[in-house]
Amino acid sequence: MKNLLNYMGVENDRVNFTWVSASEGARFADLITDLTGKVKAMGPNKGLFRKAE
Structure with a gap:
């Protein structure tokens, strides 16, 4: 998922995937x-x- 978001222009530090009970x-x-x-x-x-140019 992070690779896809990075490809779309979303920097890695803007997203955090973690499990919380x-x-x-x-x-x-x-x-x-x-x-x-x-x-x-x-x-x-x-x-x-x-x-836009």
């Missing part, structure tokens, strides 16, 4: 907080949208 609410919150921080730091994804 329903009983791991705190772990899920930590993962989401870390991921959103990384994505915000990366800024807009320039690979998906290109200006």
